[in-house]
Amino acid sequence: MVSDLRIGIDLGGTNLKIGIVDLYGNVIHKTSVPTGCGPDFVVGSIVATVNTLMKRAGVGMNQIATVGIALPGLLSTRKGVVIRCANLPGWDGVPLCDLISKALRKPVAMENDGRAAAFGEYRVGAGRTSPIRNMVMLTLGTGVGSGIILDGRLVQGHAGRAGEFGHSIVKLGGELCGCGxxxxxxxxxxxxxxxxxxxxxxxxxxxESSLRSIDFRHGAPTSSDVxxxxxxxxxxxxxxxxETCRYIAVGCVNAAHLxxxxxxxxxxxxAAAGDFLLRGVTRHFREQYWNVELPRADIRITEAGNDAGLIGAALLAGEVSSVTMVNQFTENIKAPVVVSLNGCPTENL
Ligand SMILES: [Zn+2]
Incomplete structure (x- = not known):
């Protein structure tokens, strides 16, 4: 049987989303469970949820080629290790790819959730419905993730940190961010x-404000009440x-110029605010963009929706484990590189 399916995992601070994805990025089956706490519990939950999902979908492990994980924070994608993750306390130094690979016996790769979502959006969302080669995505959630597609490729940068627009400074001496x-x-x-x-x-x-009728101190902080x-x-x-739309527009102006x-x-x-978000950001974007020409970048709401991260992770994992990608990677860093048993490219020490 051909292994033409992939598993995509979007590991968020609140929810763990897992999907079986085909080569074109279509989600065949998916599920979501609360993330829970601590690497041991979450790794166990990932393995159990994958097995349950596959059983329910009637998909055998021999049909799965690779596993891709998207998660927030600072990662060593080459080693498959979490370096720092603000929304997942206790994960510093966890070799997540290795742990999942040993449990599922499949090649596993990881990517920052903002970059994974951008790649997923490019492949199955905005990039599929329009003939575009260059795209920036901002994911406005608990934090602000982002990813850049240039000439059809996800931009990684020297250490895999490219495209962190969420941590671009938009107000000198402004409020303290979780990043320092x-x-x-x-x-x-x-x-x-x-x-x-x-x-x-x-x-x-x-x-006076109708917001006073809300008990803001309970429940997860979201923008939906506002x-x-x-x-x-x-x-x-x-x-x-x-004010929020104006700041997002500043991020869009910076992204457009860069x-x-x-x-x-x-x-x-x-993005659930839909047109209300789009109208506000677009208006401020046009007001703040330089006056030498009209803005050329078209601002849109995600078409891939909340599955963009797991789709992007699933598709990226397939590409990372391909011979082509490994060869390019080796050439770029001019150092001997092997693909570890878990499928994550690993630097030789
Ligand atoms: Zn920051």
């Missing part, structure tokens, strides 16, 4: 930060939402 810098785009544009700014605005103001109240015309919610893309895609949980 001040004034990062993430501080103003992440869904969790919109929630926090609404809470702070209510505490620092006596202005969006709902802004849509119903609450002035404070509208102000916070407009990469000259045909399309900038907005994804992540905040």
């Amino acid at each position: 810098q001040k004034g990062c785009l993430e501080v103003y544009a992440a869904a969790s930060r919109v929630h926090n700014r609404a809470l702070r605005a209510l505490e620092n103001s006596s202005a 969006v709902a109240h802004a849509l119903s015309g609450d002035p404070l919610a509208m102000q916070i939402w407009d 990469t000259d893309p045909e399309v900038i895609v907005l994804g992540g949980g905040m």
